[in-house]
Amino acid sequence: MSSPTTTPSGEAIVTEDNSRLSAYIPVSTLAMTFENPSSTSLTLPADLETPHHHPHHPARPRSTRAPSVISEKQELDDTLSNATRSNVTHVGEDEYEEHDGKSVKNGGRGSKIESSAITHKTEENLEDGVLDNSDNASIIDGRIVNYPEGGFGWLVVLASFVVNFWAFAPNITFGVYQAYFLQDGTFPGALPTDISWVGSIGTAAMFIPGPFVAPLTRLLGLKAVVAIGILLCSLGLILASFFTQLWHLYLTQGFLFGVGGGLVFFSSISVTAQYFEKRRGLANGIAVAGSGVGGLSLAPLTRYLIAQVGIRWCQRIIGFAVLGCMSAVFAFIRPRVQVAKKGPIFDMSIMRVPGFMYLMATAFIVTFGYMVPVFLIPTYSNVELGQTPATSANLISIFSGINAASRIILGVAADKLGRTNTLFTCCFLAGASCLAIWSVASNIEILTGFMVVYGLFGGGFISIFPVVVAQVVGIERLSAALGILYFGNVVGNLLGAPIATAIMHAQGGKYIGAIIFAGMSPVIAAFFVLVIRFRINKNILAIA
Secondary structure: OOOOEEOOOOOEEOOOOOOOOOOOOOOOOOEEEEOOOOOOEEOOOHHHOOOOOOOOOOOOOOOOOOOOHHHHHHHHHHHHHHHHHOOEEEOOOOOEEEOOOOOOOOOOOOOOEOHHHOEOOOOOOOOOEEEOHHHOOOEEOOEEOOOOOOOHHHHHHHHHHHHHHHHHHHHHOHHHHHHHHHHHOOOOOOOHHHHHHHHHHHHHHOOOOHHHHHHHHHHHOHHHHHHHHHHHHHHHHHHHOOOOOHHHHHHHHHHHHHHHHHHHHHHHHHHHHHHOOOOHHHHHHHHHHHHHHHHHHHHHHHHHHHHHHOHHHHHHHHHHHHHHHHHHOHHHOOOOEEEOOOOOOOOHHHHHOOOHHHHHHHHHHHHHHHOHHHHHHHHHHHHHHOOOHHHHHHHHHHHHHHHHHHHHHHHHHHHHHOHHHHHHHHHHHHHHHHHHOHHHOOOHHHHHHHHHHHHHHHOHHHHHHHHHHHHHHOHHHHHHHHHHHHHOHHHHHHHHHHHHHHHHHHOOOOOHHHHHHHHHHHHHHHHHHHHHHHHHOOOOOOOO
């Protein structure tokens, strides 16, 4: 057996015939794999993990803080830089060449070690995650450091688009069902508010599973959680078709469908972010655009089905469509970082991540006003402007179409101009458009202009918020973070429109109070985003 060969600086590496390292390679206990894909990973011996340190690379104490871009960005950059500088290729008995992630061949007999194959598993920093070696993902200090930026990732985006389409659209288009119930007199004595609770419960219930997705994934696996969600979604609509009383719809088309949609949504949206870093805003924008496209296309389909086959078969057909379409993309929801079986049921340590509490405040406040224009614009158009129901429906269609397109456009803007910059701009301008345009909309032209502006910026929270969360807490903790944050949306989604309606009735039917309420919610939330932005980078002109 040959002795370990050293570099001119005295650093030792392992060749294929070496059994151990004679000195510590200064890359914080990195596990290196040979270029040959059939070979196994080479790991430092246990007795060399911590006690020896190269004099030029003194050891740093391991941090116990939760990883965050705000507090540890420079530390991660240093780690990656050191890992690249320490990457050495053995090309012969006495020859060494340094390279920055590039293979160097000159006919030597030794083995090559590439920095792209470096992995560093840090279980206390990687939230219950273990590396999926089949993807060649690299993790340093508990973070994924290489992203495909495409490839199979686009199939993951497609799957997430389909999930958003079918998980959100039936709730967005519940107004079609409500109009039928009221016209047909299906529930004698029921007020429009009583029937509208079905849609409100469905929307709010989607966010209830948020905190439970991560522990359920640890217990059952992500595929099982997604499968359960798909079954609950379809069952919710199919069982709803057998209703005899209004509360049956509360439980089925409302609660059961919403919980199932939440399980699939949270699972898919966290996986999407694992495949993209530079294009994360674009990828997430395309994914969440599914809900806007669904709202735009499913409404006329629902009206057509009700007219042709009746309300009950309409619910059944859409229920089976949910089952078929989501099942078709089931195989594409494939995570790169698998979730380990061990770990706390709820990872409350994420609350200590710098900036997380500001994310919570943003998520909680913005949803109180976000859906108010969508709910009140049809009645505003009818009562205040004397427009027909068809014109009012067209306003919602305009909003849905622009909202869907804007999510993709804003995703690209977030990648180019900065994610927190874009999120702040969207929240602020969405709220400002309510205060400055809707409040003075005295004709259909101004109201249409408001729906265009609100559709453009209102979708920013939906598409950009998840990528900002990933920027603050890290991809490996995204699922748990989104679960907690979106759980706070339950209150706003459930009570926002009723509060605005109560304000309107308290003012004798005038809309100005409700408009101010709808506008101030995203404006206030925008300033919490601004705090996060300056914690990341204090330079006002920086891309952050």
